Amino acid sequence: MPTEQTATSSPSTSDHEIVITRLFDAPRELIWNAWTDPTQVVQWWGPNGFTTTIREMDVRPGGVWSLTMHGPDGTDYPNKSVFIEVVKPERIVYSHGGGKVEDKGASFQASWTFEEQGSQTRLTLRMVFPSAEAREHVVKTYGAIEGGNQTLERLATHLPKMAAECRPFIITRTFDAPRELVWKAWTERDRLMEWFGPKGFTMSVGELDFRPGGTFHYCLKSAEGHAMWGKWVYREIVPPERIVLVSSFSDEQGGKTRHPMAADWPLETLSTTTFSEQNGKTTITIEWSPLNATDAERRMFDSAHAGMNQGWGGTFEQLEAYLGKT
Numbered sequence: 001m002p003t004e005q006t007a008t009s010s011p012s013t014s015d016h017e018i019v020i021t022r023l024f025d026a027p028r029e030l031i032w033n034a035w036t037d038p039t040q041v042v043q044w045w046g047p048n049g050f051t052t053t054i055r056e057m058d059v060r061p062g063g064v065w066s067l068t069m070h071g072p073d074g075t076d077y078p079n080k081s082v083f084i085e086v087v088k089p090e091r092i093v094y095s096h097g098g099g100k101v102e103d104k105g106a107s108f109q110a111s112w113t114f115e116e117q118g119s120q121t122r123l124t125l126r127m128v129f130p131s132a133e134a135r136e137h138v139v140k141t142y143g144a145i146e147g148g149n150q151t152l153e154r155l156a157t158h159l160p161k162m163a164a165e166c167r168p169f170i171i172t173r174t175f176d177a178p179r180e181l182v183w184k185a186w187t188e189r190d191r192l193m194e195w196f197g198p199k200g201f202t203m204s205v206g207e208l209d210f211r212p213g214g215t216f217h218y219c220l221k222s223a224e225g226h227a228m229w230g231k232w233v234y235r236e237i238v239p240p241e242r243i244v245l246v247s248s249f250s251d252e253q254g255g256k257t258r259h260p261m262a263a264d265w266p267l268e269t270l271s272t273t274t275f276s277e278q279n280g281k282t283t284i285t286i287e288w289s290p291l292n293a294t295d296a297e298r299r300m301f302d303s304a305h306a307g308m309n310q311g312w313g314g315t316f317e318q319l320e321a322y323l324g325k326t
Contacts, residue, residue: 015132020148021124028121032089044158047147106138168289173316177323179277183240195322199314264300266290
């Protein structure tokens with residue numbers, strides 16, 4: 001995945017601002033995920049030679065982003081930001097404060113815009129400072145312009161690796177039912193227990209806390225009585241359009257466990273389910289990919305697409321039957 005080398009800065013835009021932009025030969029969704037997933041951010045954030053430890057990254061308005069950047073000379077740079085605006089996948093705005101110990105540090109408001117340009121994406125960072133002196137201090141003390149360009153260069157280097165990791169499984173099905181009903185079937189405990197699971201399985205236990213950060217802990221039983229526990233952790237909920245969650249196998253206590261029959265199955269997977277309505281019918285699209293996976297786990301996931309298609313096909317049949325009787 002080559003990346004066009006067009007990183008530029010525009011310090012002359014305003015004596016209170018720094019603007020850095022770069023055009024990437026990558027889709028906007030991929031770059032958005034690289035920016036908002038903390039497991040990806042730590043792999044590219046910061047100038048050359050820096051590493052980053054993230055203590056908290058809650059990408060939503062009012063959410064906190066707390067991190068420490070570790071310089072190549074061993075100096076630590078604690079940073080704390082508060083998100084002001086998050087418009088997926090277009091824009092992120094946050095207030096920032098941080099720097100090295102015994103220095104007045106850097107305080108500014110940052111906005112990142114993600115612009116589609118065909119198959120490419122233009123990423124622009126704009127930092128607005130309270131004064132020209134504050135801007136000058138950050139440029140001279142922290143090398144903000146060069147550091148920003150180096151950070152985007154590190155992102156460009158990281159994206160091909162990230163793209164190679166992300167061969168998602170995608171399945172779509174249209175149901176002859178209004179979106180409101182399909183959404184309820186997917187988000188209300190008693191309804192979900194009526195249909196969710198591969199064909200031939202029934203749900204014997206279901207505990208649902210439907211909110212960002214909440215979980216769905218459940219047990220599926222086969223006709224032979226074999227039990228299989230699972231858990232979802234909700235990341236994003238946009239009624240009635242989208243649900244993003246992390247899925248894993250589980251146990252009776254709600255822990256995180258390996259696939260009972262496939263040791264190389266990813267310990268966690270990321271699932272995005274979208275609901276769209278047209279002419280009274282609802283189309284569900286599921287995009288499913290490994291999360292923080294090893295090479296062996298990614299290979300296992302890739303090789304199982306046919307089986308996943310069959311499993312989700314049976315699950316959709318059960319949902320269709322439930323919607324029909326509802």
